[in-house]
Amino acid sequence: MSAHGHEGFVMNETSKFKKRVTIKEVAAAAGVSPMTVSNVVNGRFKFVSDATRKVVEKEISRLNYRVQESGRGLRVSHRRAAGILIIDETKSFLSDHFNSHVVAGLSNSLSLSGYTLTVQGISLEHFGQSHVMHNLSVDGLYVILSGSRDKREKVIEDLRRLDQPIVLLQETYRPIDGNICVIRQDDQLGGQMLADHLAARRRERFVIIKPQTDWPAIEARVDSFCTQIRKLNPNANISILNSPDESFDAVQATLAEHLANSPRPDAIFGANDRLAIGAMLMLQSQGIAIPDEISVVGFNGFESRRYARPLITTVISPAYALGETAGKVMIDRFIKGSFEQNEIVLPVYLEPGETT
Amino acid sequence: MSAHGHEGFVMNETSKFKKRVTIKEVAAAAGVSPMTVSNVVNGRFKFVSDATRKVVEKEISRLNYRVQESGRGLRVSHRRAAGILIIDETKSFLSDHFNSHVVAGLSNSLSLSGYTLTVQGISLEHFGQSHVMHNLSVDGLYVILSGSRDKREKVIEDLRRLDQPIVLLQETYRPIDGNICVIRQDDQLGGQMLADHLAARRRERFVIIKPQTDWPAIEARVDSFCTQIRKLNPNANISILNSPDESFDAVQATLAEHLANSPRPDAIFGANDRLAIGAMLMLQSQGIAIPDEISVVGFNGFESRRYARPLITTVISPAYALGETAGKVMIDRFIKGSFEQNEIVLPVYLEPGETT
């Protein structure tokens, strides 16, 4: 079975839970009505005198009362909850720093408004069986998509049918209604800046290494890189290599095979730093001088790139800010009833290193 | 304000949601009773004839029905949901690969049983205001703690009062009842293996670099490292450096200051690979040969350690498996009503590299 199997159920009759303290019990203990307790819990203090408020608060903490989200959710028909679905064929769907920064930014941003974030990684194949597709348990959904354009469009179609606010992260799809919004970084500009940077250094035989699986953001940066290179130098040669996965071993094997059969490039563009550094280390192990013989550039600029020497030239990603923005946009959507913008693009910038 | 402020609320009267399709409507459309629809949705097919089942399923998909978790949750008094709280003073609480692997393993493992995972990072200071402390929205809670022993114990006391299943990850506290369980990796053994490894190479002047904030797992590996070194060589010299945070710059500044004022060590133990590699790069930039002049060891062994050369000697962490195990243990707890074991320790192993 793949990393993400389909779902079974577990809870059964043998597992009744201890009864919880309810608003009614707090009310009884405090000698007030349930409504007054509710008002205190929800901070509607203008409806409660200071004296009763004190009493109620005391009973709440004495009895250890916590609001049952199911009850409130049922009553008010929303849950103060958002979810993020990361479509990834890999079980470690957070091991990429891009994803983990986005999730952290998102979670923090939502928390500030009292919203919860639930996280799930899932393969494209199992997307249809995911919890969010069959259960209504969040008010809004974030999705990071991967896979071919066709398949992504089908997923987006399914998401649209959910009839809930959807934010697509790092997607190139152009939304057409107020219920869906795309937030992404400017991968296109990033690719272009790298192309300019390398062209200025008179590089003209390029190898691009990207993962086999299609990530729209990666497509964008690669496409725009190629376009710009060809525009600047019609004679440039570009080879695109697909690494079966993003692991060091896979990248190095992929590159080694190419080098064995083709003329040596003078620049390598790894579609993210992980790929770029994997390639760079392989070149170094063959005694190739970086950047003198081959320039190397990457993408995303998270801290661990600094482990590798020479320091790689890369494009800095605003991943955490992307998550933060995504949080705010969703909250705003809840208030306003529709997304104010359906596409938000965050800037990236080039950070020259020692590999060019 | 710190990374995690306290929570406000956002949803208001202007944001009524579109009415959702309910079981009742599906029932009406299919010409059956709500109960029958419920039986179909929950897979209780023995109570439903094949014919009516077909009809109901068709209406479910035609009307795009999804079960409202609030309603179900209220009725059955559990939510098929777990939460993880990561106590971290840093806003990027997932940027450490240990955490991101744990969360991925946990999320995948819970998903397989139809459970949801909600994620929140929070500072120790704001812990008391966290969502889970005031709202009952999950059936079980995972916590990764940091901070001084005193403060952690206070947090554990608060958690215990929640009267819910709690799993503490990477904590050294010893639980005493069936409602709390600790799952951790064998940091103690890891520290000891590194000590053995370095002592065998006749190293005797050690610098340990650890983060300022207390992480119990880090305490464990550092303590056991020191104990073992002293046992093997009573004359060994050990200095412990606290880096204000885990960033490259902080580590390097901390180490530089120490080197300027103290005799040069012959081995450095970074409490995790990030710290170790930061230190190693700093030494290399000063022209110090690794491992000839100074040996370097780290801890955790995630893939990005391979960016740095020479390849660091480290202890491999089973972080993903820790998350997976934690998922299974919680599910089992839900079924059985109490944790079968209060403490589970996963093995680690030494991976010798080129830095010793």
Next chain:
DNA sequence: CTGTTAGCGCATTCAA
């Protein structure tokens, strides 16, 4: 400022 009524969507219980 405080209390009462009613019903959100669902599944347990019992009756048919």
Next chain:
DNA sequence: TTGAATGCGCTAACAG
């Protein structure tokens, strides 16, 4: 094999 009644905990709307 199917249906009807009931109430889980909470809060909007209104009455006092």
